[in-house]
Amino acid sequence: MKPVLWLFGLPSSGKTTLSRDLRDHLQAAGTPVVLLDGDDLRSGLCADLGYSDADRSENLRRAGHLAQLLAAQGNTVICAFVTPKEHHRELVRQILGERVKFIHIDCPLEVCVARDVKGLYAKAAAQQMTGTQDGFEAPLRADLGIRTDNTTVPRALDRLLAALKEP
Numbered sequence: 001m002k003p004v005l006w007l008f009g010l011p012s013s014g015k016t017t018l019s020r021d022l023r024d025h026l027q028a029a030g031t032p033v034v035l036l037d038g039d040d041l042r043s044g045l046c047a048d049l050g051y052s053d054a055d056r057s058e059n060l061r062r063a064g065h066l067a068q069l070l071a072a073q074g075n076t077v078i079c080a081f082v083t084p085k086e087h088h089r090e091l092v093r094q095i096l097g098e099r100v101k102f103i104h105i106d107c108p109l110e111v112c113v114a115r116d117v118k119g120l121y122a123k124a125a126a127q128q129m130t131g132t133q134d135g136f137e138a139p140l141r142a143d144l145g146i147r148t149d150n151t152t153v154p155r156a157l158d159r160l161l162a163a164l165k166e167p
Helices: 015-028 038-042 053-072 087-100 109-115 120-126 154-167
Strands: 004-008 035-039 076-080 098-105 144-147
Touching: 004 015, 004 053, 004 087, 004 120, 004 154, 015 035, 015 154, 035 038, 035 053, 038 053, 053 076, 053 087, 087 098, 098 154, 144 154
Parallel strands: 004 076, 004 098, 035 076, 098 144
Antiparallel strands: none
16 A cells, blocks of 8 residues: 655645645656645535534545545555644544654744735635634644745655655
8 A cells, every 4th residue: 555645734834835746756756646635625525615623524534535545546645735633633544544644844824824825814814714713733743844934845855755765
């Protein structure tokens, strides 16, 4: 069974950028790889879900089971989801077991707000937003942490590739 890398962190922390670069690198090397991104799943498979804790749990449950199926078919799976609470990460861990590697994409909130490529933080005052009104819990355990405010994308990519090689 192939590994599943689960990149999680605040919106605009760099999850999507790093996961796309990793996917592209692995594809260029001939590795079967699938990227599951939270925004993409919420526009289709999970379009019926909101942002309550119950809906977030269901979104991540669906993503975890999809990742499990894809990994069982021989794909390296990269997942990029905010996954804000420890109980969400535990749910994913229960579904994926030992094959999941949690990668905390760590970035200070003020840097994420400055990046705000999707305009999410600008809209946060009007709705529940992870990292502002709705908290983000720092992980109790992660297989790797990458601070994206003080490293380059190529260095972060090197660390992700090294994590894939670890048992």
